[in-house]
Amino acid sequence: MRKIILSIAMMLLFGFNAYASPGVNIGISLQAGVFEVDGAKETFSGSHSSGAGSTVTKNASAEGENAEALYSIGSIFVEKTLGDRFAIGLDYVPHSMDTETSENVTNTAGSAVNTILVDAAATNTVQVDFNDLTTLYAMINLNENVYVKAGVMTVDVATNEVLGTGGAYGNTDLEGVMIAVGYDRDLDNGAFLRLEASHMDLDGATLTNTNDSAKSVSVDGISGYGAKISIGRSF
Numbered sequence: 001m002r003k004i005i006l007s008i009a010m011m012l013l014f015g016f017n018a019y020a021s022p023g024v025n026i027g028i029s030l031q032a033g034v035f036e037v038d039g040a041k042e043t044f045s046g047s048h049s050s051g052a053g054s055t056v057t058k059n060a061s062a063e064g065e066n067a068e069a070l071y072s073i074g075s076i077f078v079e080k081t082l083g084d085r086f087a088i089g090l091d092y093v094p095h096s097m098d099t100e101t102s103e104n105v106t107n108t109a110g111s112a113v114n115t116i117l118v119d120a121a122a123t124n125t126v127q128v129d130f131n132d133l134t135t136l137y138a139m140i141n142l143n144e145n146v147y148v149k150a151g152v153m154t155v156d157v158a159t160n161e162v163l164g165t166g167g168a169y170g171n172t173d174l175e176g177v178m179i180a181v182g183y184d185r186d187l188d189n190g191a192f193l194r195l196e197a198s199h200m201d202l203d204g205a206t207l208t209n210t211n212d213s214a215k216s217v218s219v220d221g222i223s224g225y226g227a228k229i230s231i232g233r234s235f
Helices: 002-013
Strands: 024-038 041-046 052-058 068-082 086-092 102-113 116-141 148-162 172-186 191-210 214-235
Touching: 024 086, 024 191, 041 148, 068 116, 068 214, 116 172, 148 191
Parallel strands: none
Antiparallel strands: 024 068, 024 214, 041 052, 041 214, 068 086, 086 116, 102 116, 116 148, 148 172, 172 191, 191 214
């Protein structure tokens, strides 16, 4: 998906001489908001405190985990206007978005000590980085100032975990869509200022433990709302 987005962006945005062709917008943005992880859960089977051979699913909500988090990101964007009302653009976040580190303690299968089965405690920590968030979008001006925007998104997800039971869950990438409505005001010397409200939906994913295919973590999806302020210049 990322290669497709970048290929389309290259054709649409950079298939012209930016210095000679009018109708190019370049700028920076700052966005803040809240996102929610839907259906986060861990599934495992085999030997554990609930009994050998049984399958256990632990939902994040049942564990009292906060499924919502605040975020703030900065991005750069470039657009090509097509006529007076339409534009296509590419928005890229050049830095990582890091989650807080979560920790839990689980019971693993114990060993016999003086003929008594003793459970062992395993501490697990996990932290996630979201990298290279890229959005390819189309924008339509409803009037002189108000516009609507829709686009497709892709982001790399790097998991940084330390599992007391061993193994790891690896990395993946997520894809999704976004919609937004905004207000654009022209400033002096070709500059402009924008205020925007947006909603995004990213697909879910399932990651399997590298040491044990019976253990996996998954989310149904990630959704979020945000407000953005952008400043740029038209050429």
